[in-house]
Amino acid sequence: MGKKLADLEYTNRLYKKAPFLYAQVKPTPLKEPKLLHLNTDLFERMELDPSLKDAPSFLRFLNGDLDFEGLFFGASFYSGHQFGHYVPRLGDGRAITLAEVKNHLGEHFELQLKGSGLTPFSRMGDGKAVVRSSIREYLASAHLKALGIPSTEALAVITGADDVYREEIEKSAIVLRVAESFLRFGHFQYYAHTNQKEELKELVEFAISHYFREYHDHPNRYVLFYQEVIKRTAKLFANWQAVGFCHGVLNTDNMSLLGLTLDYGPYGFIDHFDQDHVCNHSDHEGRYSLGNQPGIGMWNLERLGEALADFINEEDRKRTLETYPPLFLYEYRRVLLEKCGLYKMHLDDEDLLRGMLNMLVTSKIDYTQFFRALSRYEKGSLVLNGFDNPELKEWLARYEQRLVIEEEDESSRHEKMLGRNPKFILRNYIAQMAIEDASMMPLVFQVLTNPFAEWEDFHEWSKPAPVKYKNLSVSCSS
Known part of the structure; x- marks a missing residue:
């Protein structure tokens, strides 16, 4: 039997x-709130009572309309570099933290309402969210987790009768998003730049003792803490690159201290491989293009290091930061090789991968479909199902030679690769279908949270956008 809302320990x-x-x-x-979708897997991990799913009190909880003992509502202070420019005061402009819930395994779930109205940090905004952006965040957070990429999650998304003004009038929504912690680089920047030394020290010590416990009593804990954040960030960005995910707005206030994908705005998955791809039509300079993401990760980590200057001297910060490029490259190479079914290290691997990416650029082959087809490649054929061009055949000949080194039977390789290369990714048009027709949410969510399955009835969703959706664009309001 799960826990009722009032029985939870709201620490x-x-x-x-x-x-x-x-x-x-x-x-x-929201006025006239209505549940659009519930993440039942997360619901169960949080150990909530199944009877809550249909309880009016649960909908009121998701709407921020109930109080329980120990529950609090708070918006947090932070600052950050937005498109490279420091903004001294940002904060949760449309997010309100409820509390933290702990299950019997000791896992902590911080609960946060996004789109629940004005806060002291809303600035010129209204603190609200629309169905469009809320569904995009709800689907993407679950999808990336299913792909094995660290992410915040979302328990539920609701809609209301309120009108919200963006590029046009849209319907309101709230996402109840969940993470072990929503601490951002910008939290540390805020207290460093405002010279609140005691508060910054408390925040740093809290982060180490709760999220980086293995370093808590170490005499060099600050450097080790910084190193671990760098390591997690490098792995996160490498996995984004490997799956073709563009975040869209990698400001320092959108960077998770725990290495989670945080703040889903104008994100997008690439169709064909293009380092210059920009998913945010507001990013006119291409600062956050696919190819720029890894470097931006390091730039943002350097800003975090500056905020930790009272704890780590400049020489140690620089030396620690310099571990980012090799960490990123190692993880990126490892993941790409696994996507190719290659597990043994070889001197020519980097050249093989470079050749593959160059081939994908010039041939305009769909990135996700290429790896899925490669997962069924038959040795000796020099043919990839669904694709046929000279550049591909030339690369497949090199790939053939590399497969010999693996000494693995064909069926085993196919099985591993099919479990590594998704058939489905959250292409913008799939999210748009759910936005336009809420009745599709259960099916879309089911497919995207099981992206390696075949789902023959939804095979069309594995393809690039049909003509109807070709010119979809996303901005920061998305």
Whole structure:
């Protein structure tokens, strides 16, 4: 039997230790709230009572319309570099933290309403979210987790009767998103730049003792803490690159301390491989293009290092930061090789991968479909099902020679690769279908959270956008 809402232990370790991090604020509930979708897997991991799914109190909870003992509502302070320019005061402009829930395994789930109204940090905004952006975040967070990429999650998405003004009038929505922690690089930047030394020290010590426990009592814990953040960030960005995911707005306030994919705005998955691909039509300079993402990761880590200057001297920060490029390249190479069914290291691997990416650029082959087809490649054929061009055949001849080194039977290789290369990715048009027709949400969610399955009835969703959806664009309001 799961727990009722009132039975949950609404602890919040961060609030108890660092109340200065939050401004207390009450949510603005939506009018006529209606549940669009519930993430039942996350619901069960949080150990909630199954009867809650249909309970009016649960919908009120998702709407920020109920109080329980120990529950608090708070928006946090942070700053950050937005498109390279430092903005001294940002904060949760449309997100309100409820509390933290702990299950019997000791896992902590921080709960946060996104789109629940004005906060002290809303600036010129209204603090609300629309169905379009909320469904995109809800689907993407579950999809990336299913792909094996660290991400925040979302328990549910609801809609309301309120009108919200963006490029046009849209319907309101709230996402209840969940993570072990929503701490960002920008939290540390805020207290460093405002010279709040005691608060910054408390925040750093809290982060180490709760999320990087293995270093808590180490005499060199600050450097080790920074190193671990660098390592997690390098792995995250390598996995994004390997699957063809563009975040869209990699400002330092959108960078998770725990190496999670955070703040889904104008994200996008590539169709064909293009280093210059920009998924955010507001990014006119291409700062956050696919090819720029890895370097931006390092740039943002350098800004975090500067915020930690009172704890780590410049020489140690520089030396630690310089581990990022080899960490990123190692992980990126490893993941790409696994996508190719290659597990043994070889001197020519880098050249083989470079040749593959160059071939994908010039041939305009769909990136995801290429790897899925490669997962069924028959040795000796020099043919990839669905694709046929001279550049591909030339690369497949090199790939053939490399497969000999693996000494693995064909069926075993196929099985491993099919479990590594998704058939489905969250292409923009698939999200758009769910946005336009909420009745499709259960099917879309099911396919995207099982992206390696065949789903023959939905085979068309594995293809690039049909003509109807070819010119979809996303911006920061997405």
